[in-house]
Amino acid sequence: MADLTDLVLGKYLDTYKGLIAAEEIENNSVTVSFPFHYSGHHRIELTITAVGEHFIISDMARTVGELRDFGVRVETKTRRRLEEISKISGLKIVQDHLLLESSAEELGKNVQRLLEVAKTIGDVYLVHRAKAPMERDLVREVREILNKRRLIYKEKEKVNGHLEMHSVNFLIPANGKTGLAIAVLPGHNSHLVAEAWGFKCDDIRAVPVNSGLKIGLVYDTATETWAAESRRILEEKADIVVPGDSLPAFEERL
Structure with a gap:
């Protein structure tokens, strides 16, 4: 050996x-x-x-x-x-x-x-790039879920981090309750995307005003398979993490 x-x-x-x-x-x-x-x-x-x-x-x-x-x-x-x-x-x-x-x-x-x-x-x-068709489909499906639940949300918003602003696909304002920032993640370069969002989640949580804000991540599984380590990073850093082929689970956690 x-x-x-x-x-x-x-x-x-x-x-x-x-x-x-x-x-x-x-x-x-x-x-x-x-x-x-x-x-x-x-x-x-x-x-x-x-x-x-x-x-x-x-x-x-x-x-x-x-x-x-x-x-x-x-x-x-x-x-x-x-x-x-x-x-x-x-x-x-x-x-x-x-x-x-x-x-x-x-x-x-x-x-x-x-x-x-x-x-x-x-x-x-x-690591960021133009949205692939599958990503656009996931954004549409998440929007339909939010509308079905009659949740008030804003699209293409930015969330303050300690070091910089972070773009999310949907933002449900807290308004005295728990808010939710939702990002749809591309499947291309999945491990790099996971590491990037690990940084982003930490940066968002470092701002006291975001203490009532949860972070939800929906990741594209059609482009490539996400390794266990990449999924672990997302699950440790975000509050709700759901693969794109399991969106009913996302709706259940809203």
Whole structure:
């Protein structure tokens, strides 16, 4: 078994090395292009600069630039959220650059750390796309359920989060009772969607005025199968989670 493990890891690492491209910019800097992509399909590139006995690892503002290219408005609340995501891994953002200082001994680990943060930010903000027909059908079916129950709701609303606003398909105002924000989730890139909504649910709950607001998620199951881990994220973070092929269960929980 040990021989098989060595064989698999050896072959993988050999292939991985072949997929990495590196270019020296100056005597003390090198830019490395990794076989990992933002959701916009561009490879993630990091620049490592030697400064004395230490190293500065930077994405050279490529991650924030990627967000802007896809129409994300990087303003105060979004920037604060990016800073919080980065801070968890010990990074900081300076003038749109993701930065991490490293010793020579920790260089490999810290390059991987910044790579993962850049990928996470890209996944959270670039995962959205135009609605597929199945998603539009689910929105229509949820609307019919709300009308059948004679609930007062608003469509295409935004809910305040601690760091930013979050778009939902339907919002049933609290009005002294329990309110409900409902989002219909695409089946494409399902795990990335689940992670994004994990962040969104936490951000919405961080606002005291939303204490009386429940979060309901209906996810499209026609496009692809949602993995158990993706479903677990949704179920842990939201109050009502129902697959698109089980909408009667959603109506029962209203």
